[in-house]
Every structure is written in C-alpha cells, then in structure tokens.
Amino acid sequence: MPLSDIAIRNARPRAKPYKLGDALGLFLLVQPTGGKLWRVKYRFHGKENKLAVGIYPAVGLAEARRRCEGVKQLLAAGKDPSRERKREKIRTRIQAEATFEAVANEYCEKRKRDGDKGWANSTSVRCKYLLSLLKNSIGNLPISSIEPADVLFAVRKIEKTGKLESARRTLQLAGSVFRYAVATARLSSDPTRDLRGALTTPTVCHYGAILDPSRLGELLRAMDRYDGQFVTRAAMRLAPHLFVRPGELRQAEWEEINLEHALWTIPGRKTKTRKDHLVPLSRQSIEMFRQVRALTGPSGYVFPSMQTPNRSMSGNTINAALRRLGFASDEMTSHGFRATASTLLNESGKWHPDTIERALGHGDADNVRSAYHRGAHWQERVAMAQWWSDHLDQLRQPRSSPAN
Template sequence: MPLTDIAIRNAKPREKAYKLGDALGLFLLVKPTGGKLWRVKYRIHGKEKALAVGTYPTVGLAEARRRRDNARQLVSDGRDPSIEKRREKMRAELATATTFTAIAEEYCAKRKRDGVKAWAPATANRSEYLLSLLRGSIGTMPIGDIEPIDVLTAVRRIEKKGQLESARRTLQLAGAVFRYAVATARISSDPTRDLRGALTTPTVTHYGAIIEPERVGELLRAINGYEGQPLTKLAMLLAPHVFVRPGELRHADWSEFDFDSALWRIPAAKTKMRKDHMVPLSRQSLAILKDANALTGPTGFVFPSIRSRRRPMSDNTINAGLRRLGYASDEMTAHGFRAMASTLLNESGKWHPDAIERALAHGDSDRIRAAYHRGAHWKERVEMAQWWSDYLDEMRGEGAPKSAFKRQ
C-alpha cells in the first residue's frame, strides 16, 4: 500500500530501524534516532542496490517519488543510479573548484612564488584586493560559463563609482586569470580579449613631487620641524636621502643594514624589479638610522606600525605626515622623493645617467648590460649618495646653492 504524508508524519522511532514501503522500490527508513531517510531499491547487472534520495521532511513524498522515477529511468538506460550520483557530486565539486574566485586565488598564489617574476608584497595585496571586487558578480560562476558581458558588467560597477583606474586594472587582472585558466586547460579562450577599449580611460596623474631647489629646502625645513610621531619624522627625514620606493622604506628590516660598510641591501623579494638592490648610505643617512635604531632596533622593522611591531608602518603614514605639514597630494607624496632626486641629480650634470638609474633601481632588460653597469657605477653611486645628502643639507639652508648645478 502506497505511503501517505500522514503515515510518514506519524511514524515513530523504534528500538531498531524499520522500513515503510511505498511503491516501485521506494521506501522510508525510520532510524531509532527519529531520522527518516528515503531509499530506492533497484536491481542492475544482476545485483540489488539501494540509492539514498534524501531525508524527510526536507524531501517530501512527491519529490521522493520523482527522484525514484529518475533512478528507474537510469536503470532502464543501463546506467547505475549510485554511480551517476557519485559522478554528479564530483562534477559539482569540480565546478566549485573552477569558479572564477578559485582560479583567481590559484593564479595569485602562483604569481607570489613565480621566481624572479614574483609579485612584490604590495603588488600581491593590491591585486588580490582588486580581484576580490569581482566575488559578488562573477566570483561564484564556473569560469567556463563566464562570457564577455558578465565581465564587462562586473567591472563597470567599479567604473560607475568613479574608480576608473581600479576598473581598468581589475579588467587586466581578470584577463590574466582567464589566460591562466586557458594555460591550465580549464577553458579554451579568454572572454576579456574583446573588451579592450570598453572602459573609460583614466586621466594619467603623476605622483606629486617638489623638484625646485628653493621649494625642496622649504620642505626639508618643514620636515625638521615636524611634531608628530617620532618614527614618522625619521622616515620622512630618511626618504629624501635614500629615495627608495615607499614600500621598500616601510618594509626595511634591521637585518638588511650593514653600518660598518654603510650599506643597505634590499632583498629581491621586496623590490619591484625582483632583484637585490644595494643602497650606499651617506653619513646623514647613517645618523638618521642610528636615531631610529635607538627606538626600534636592533631587530625587526626599522619603521614598524604604531599598533604592532610585527607589522610595518602603514603605506599612508608618510603621505599623512606630508599632509600634516600642509602639502597637498598633488604637491608632494612619499613617492615624490624619487622624482625629486632623479630630477636634481640629472640636472646637476655631475653623474652618469646610468648611475642615477641604477640608484633608482630602474630595470635594464639587457642582463649583461645590467650586470656591467651595476659594477661599473658602484663607486660613482657611493660618491653620489654622499654628494646628494650634502646638497640636501645645503638646500635646507636659506636658499639653494647655484653652484650645485654647475656642469662639469
């Protein structure tokens, strides 16, 4: 006799599990714990088997019968419902493992350990953040199901917020993830390849930088009078002397400094070009570092966060210090100390352009040439580092010395 909803609801647990039969192999297994499980009995290839098709009341009687009928159809087609169920589970797990977000995380993990091409920590953090903006749109979709319109709609949400550069960069990163998926045989083509030109091109803005000697002197005097956090002041004092990238300064560790040799060795993992960068230290730089060492040495970050010495100074700390001194973002930034040094060192006419480029840690695509210049210009770089610090001291006085620009 077929089951009814009333009979199922009234079925009480017993000391041992028992069955309530319906029809065509469907039955309800009532467990001693009170659980009620749907099963379908079937025979295939001469063997009798039972297929789990759900739990009551999540799966009601009508739905259990529909699943039973599907299982019977599979048997009629010569397929084992239990095997098909396992395959469906594996397909679902594979689909989850091949969502855009899953592939993006795999791609980012690869890029962070990609040898000499590995992302710097700051690049990795920025890239992971931008890709996370796609989680609410295409993130949960199987990567093979994503079409160009899906990606375009997702990045235009970012664009509509006025974040034009973020939208552009997110589209680029999404394309890199899709190309990685192509390379690893998850999809056959990159759906972003035809989206070039679809987004509004952001206006290129350069880092604010002061490059006029008189104004450089004003800035240096302002930094000298800074009354905020001592470490922030020390970081701002050191930045113009060493003119490294802001992230390299923030992540500087005491283990990288050799005071006896007046040398700062920035390991490849922290540099944009993924190569070790040697920074000769002037007497002024060493004096500032020794003041910092009294506060944060002898181990760990030179400029740690005020909240935890296990983390570096925030990437906005120096910029915030400059704002406190009255300099707007289009006037001066932490990155602007590099433009300042590059401009004034080149204008001085005293130093070989390659020595300046090497000091700025700009890349050289020719490895042989790069190796030659690293050695050939080291002595000049040491001399240039001291000259530059001396010149900063002069500019900090009551006006820029014109003799500094006398060409040799």
Template sequence: MLTVIQIQNLKPKAKPYKVSDTDGLFILVQPNGSLLWRLKYRTDGREKKLALGKYPQVSLKAAREKRDEARKKIAEGVDPGKQRREAKIKAMTEARNTFRLVADEYIEKMAVEGKSPATISKLRWFRDLLNPYIGHVPVAEVSPHELLAALKRIERRGHHETALRTRSFAGRVFRYAIATLRAQYNHADVLRGALVIPKVKHRSAILEPKKVGELLRAIGDYTGRVETRIGLQLAAHVFLRPGEIRTAEWDDIDLAEAVWHVPAAKMKMKRPHTAPLSRQSVELLRELQSLQHPSTYLFPAFHTPKKTMSENTLNQALRRIGYTNEEMTAHGFRAVASTLLNESGRWHPDAIEKSLAHHDPDRVRSAYNRGTFWDERVRMAQWWSDYLDKLRDGADVVQLDLMRG
C-alpha cells in the same frame, strides 16, 4: 498499478520492501517509514536502478513522468543513471573551479614564486573586487559580458586605472586556468579597448630648491610618530621607492659599510639593488635603531611588530604637515632627486638612473653600468644629502646647482 490511497496506506516493516507500479517503477518502503521512488531498467545487459525522489515530495503522477523521461533516454541509448553521475561529477568539478578558487590558486602560485607581500596583497584586492560578480561562476563559464559588467561597476565609481588593472588581473587568472586545463578562452583579452584609459598623471613632487628646503623643514618639525618622520627624511635622502623603504628589514642594512641592500623580492623590477648611504642617512638609521622596536622591520606597524607600516602612512604624514596630494607624495622624492641631480650637471645620467634603480633594457650595458658607477654613486649620495641639508638650512644654493665638481 499503484493508487494514491494504496501508497498512503503502506506501512513500514523490519526490512525494506518494494511495491511495483508499472514499466519498472516501484516504491521502496524503508523501516523508518520513508517512501522512495525507484526505476528498475536494463542497459548493456545489466539491471540497474535509478532514484526518482521521495514521496510525497514527488507525487505518483510526477514519478511516472520521470519514469517515462528516463525510459525515453534508455530507448535512445542513453543510460540515465550514468548521465546523472556524470552531471554530478561535473557540478562538483565546477564547484572546485570557480573563478574565485582559481584566482586563489594563481595568487598562491605567485606567493610561492617569491612575489613581494605588497604584490600579493594587491592581487587579493583585485580578486575581491571581482568576487561579488563572478567569483562563484566556474572559470570556464565566465562570459565576457559578465566580466565587463563587473569592470564597468568599478569604472562608474571613477576608478578608471583600477578597472584597467583589474581587467589585467582577470586576464592572468584566465591564462592560468587555460594552462591548468580548466578553461579555453581568456575573456579579458576580448575586452581590450572596452574601458576608459585614464590620462597619465605623474606623481606630484616639489622641484624648486627653495620649496624643497621648506618641505624638509616641515618634515623636521613633524610632531607625529618618530618613525614616520624618519621615514620621510630617508625617502628624501636614499632615492628608494616608498614601498622599498617601509618593507625594509634590519638584515638589509649594513651600517658599518654604509650600504642598503634591497632584495629582488622587494624591488619593482624584481632585481636586487644596492644603495650607498650618506652620513646623514646612517645617522637617521641609527636614530631609528635606538627606538629598539622588537621587530625585524625598520618601520613596523603601530599595532604589531610582525607587519610593516601602512603604505599610506608617509603620504598621510605629508597631508598632515600641509602638503596636498597634488603638491607632494612620498614617491615624489625620487622625482626631486632625479630632477635636481640632473640639473646640477655634476653626475653622469646613467649613475643617477642606477641610483634610482631604473632598469636598462640593454642587459650588457646594464651589467657594465652596475660596476662602473658605484664610486660615483657613493659620492653622489653624500653630495645629495649635503645639498639637502643646505636647502633645509636655507643656504643660498643657486650657484651650487650650476657648478660642476
């Protein structure tokens, strides 16, 4: 039986050698002077060895306690070496399957499937909101309590809509983990109803014709970047969403045919959309083209032609010319067009909805309308731009609104 003094007096030799204690425990003396505890045992008819640590970090007493624990497992039919290897493999597997890494895989899958850059950026934002709290936790071990605590932190900052959307994102990650056999439960589903549901707030828009005219004059007098001014003017004329405008590429535009093709990847409903262009819209696009930016984008970022302008640029420009977020947003131009076109009584409601790229859930009807209303949409686009010019110039348009063409 070894003593502490004997261990302290052990000297290294040219080759490793061992000094036995009791019940299979021995200390292995390495040529470099390291003293390593080992346990020799038999299981399934084979002799095996189990590492128990390094002396003096593991004392003689501690080594014997580890030996006794291991021999107890052996007596119960458990191989401690195999158990340790399995635990190590499990730890390594879990390290590769944290919520963060599974979320990254899911986001990459969405990118490969053709989701827009804006969508991918938003998914990464949701991931980053959760990362400090559950990013390091194996996805299968994230508890509803941990997820709820992370979401409540977002909610307490007053970001109720963000908290709801982040819960939805977490649910998609859990569903992906289940589909790839790395989790069994979607804990985000358990939390339905646990978060505050914010009151629906419609995007602000100016709907009085006279005030629309004032807005158009203010945009025309904008003294910031020319590209930003043109972006706002196009938002008023073409019925497209701000994101569809700022991510547009010159390959999407056919100035000769006066058509703007929006690929499915850039559309909210992931369906391709074609917008007719009025003479005014074509003129704005030619003015933009004359700036000769070395970019495939109509609206490149200020600092690099490889990226698009920020999603906040148009709204910030509206703030700069004096309109608050409660008065007008870039997305609000669509509400302006929808409201005033419908009030004019000149156009079929389905033609207006088609121009706004609103999805008709009836597929047969939607396919029919796509072909039926194109000519009307072309006429409507030109009428709308002429009407906006009249509003901008301060013409009396009250009677025009109420007349049918």
C-alpha cells in the same frame, strides 16, 4: 522485439529483478521495488560491460535510445563508454570546484612564486584586493560558465563608483586569471578578450613631486620642524636622501642595514624587480639611521607601527605628515621623492643616466647588461649618494645656492 511505451508502463515488479530488452544492447531493468532502470550492454576489447543511461520515467524510451546511440558512437571511436563516463564526472566536479575566486587565489599564489618575475608582497596585496572586488559578482561562479557580459557587469560596478583606474586594473587582472584557467585546462577561452575599450579610460595622474630646488629646500626645512612622532619624522627626513620606493622604506628591517659598511641591502622579496637592491648610505643617512636605531633597534622594523612593533609603519604615514606640513597631494607625495631625485640628479649633469636608473632600482631586461652595470656604476653610485645628501643639506639652508 523492440520495447514500446505501453509495454514499459505495464511492466510490473516481480520477486527478482528482470530485463525487458529493446535493441542495440539497450534494456530496461525492472526492480522488485518497482524502479525501472535503463542499461546498455556492450563489449569493449572482448569484455562485456553494462552502463546506466537513466531512470524511467524521467528518461523515456526515445531518450534512452538516443543515449544508447551515443554509447555506440563512443565504441565506434575506440573509446570505453564507462571510462568516458568517469572522466566526465571528474571534469564536472573540477569545473564545479573551480570557481573564479578559487582560480584567482591559485593564480595569485603562483605569481608570488614565479622566480625572478614573482610578485613583490606589496604587489600581491594590491592584486588580491582588486580581484576581491569581483567576489560578489562572479567570485562564486564556476569559471567555465562565466561569459563576457558577466565580467563587464562586474567591472562596471567598480567604474560607477568613480574608481576608473581600479576598474581598468581589475579587468586586466581578471583577464590574467582567465588565461591561467585556459593554460590549466579549466577554460576554453578568455571571456575578457573582446572587452578592450569597454571601460572609460582614466586620466593619467602622476605622483606629486617637487622639482624646484628652492621649493625643495622649503620642504626640507619644514620636515626639520615636524613635531609629530619621532619615527615618522625620521622616515620622512630619510626619504629624500634614499629615494627608494615608499614600501621599501617603511618595511626596512635592521638586519638589512649595515651602518659600518654604509650599505642597505633590500632583499628581492621586497623589491619591484624581485632582485636584491643595494643602497649606498651617505654620512647623513647613517647618522639619521643611528638616531632611529636608539629608539627602534637593534632588530625588527626600522619604522614600526605605533600600534605594534610586529608591523611596519602604515603606507599613508609619510603622506599624512606631508599634508600636515602644508604640502598638498598634487605637490608632494612619499613616492614623489623618487621623481625629485631623478629629475635633479639628471639635471645636474654630473652622473651617468644608468647610474641614476640603477640607484632608483629600475630593472634591466638584459641580465648580462644588468650584471655589468651593477658593477660598473657602483662606485659612482656611492659618490652620487654622498653628493646628493650634501646637495640636500645646501638646499636646506635659507637662500642657499645649489652645489656646483
């Protein structure tokens, strides 16, 4: 006979546990302590099992019957209810542990290890910083519970501070984290998918760079007169000759530089393309490196921090020196030396465009073409490096004319 609410309420404990049967295998187990536990008895592959489906009175008779029906539906689908219960507990635990912050950290570590496409150290630091801006808003939320409105609220907090580009990049990175969560079976869809166009588009600002040869000559002469730290002066004076990325210059180490062979090999872990970048050294660059080596060599960073030799020079050191010389940020930056060299080398008409691109360390999506051009243009790059340093020396001279 099926159970009734009255029968359940009136059930009194006994010295030993006993059962009150309902239907379809559902029964109430009354404990000597007075507790009343719902159980479902079923058979799977000929073996009898029992599954707990709740505690009375938190789970009433109607709800217990509904849960019993769910057990029968799993059996009809050929699934073991006990095994499905364990799987659900595992999924719930994983989802609770998979907060946005945890998945974001996991994603960043993966991107650092992604072979040729892995993040450079500077990229990793920047991306981790941007994702940390979301920590207080969605960092501690289970990633499976985050909705588009949560993400939009979080990035608009960044936008309201006036950091439009940071807000845009953070939203892009968050989307990458969510898509990684989808790929690793912790999320069904990316909540940033429909947020395109929600943020204010920032105005594109190019790095300040001097492109006028006479003005460049004024800068070179000003750098010669710089009366700050010797290491800062050396890095600033080398920057136009080498025109590598600022992070590559300030993180240069003596073990990478072979003055006898006039070669600086920047390891792939420090480059944007994640491939080794070879930089031919002119006579002028070698002489400047030798002057620095007498102070900071023969091992460690070429341009160490003033606080500790275990760290490289700060990322803002050269820019601060340029400001001190009177060159505003919209006129010249440490990154601007690359645009300066690219523009003037191309305008000279002396060098193949691919040679200039290779010197700038720009990657080539075609690996075969990349390998070919690395060999085909090396001798031209060596000649160009020396011509460029000679050209800078001419520009440095007052009222000099560019080299022909």
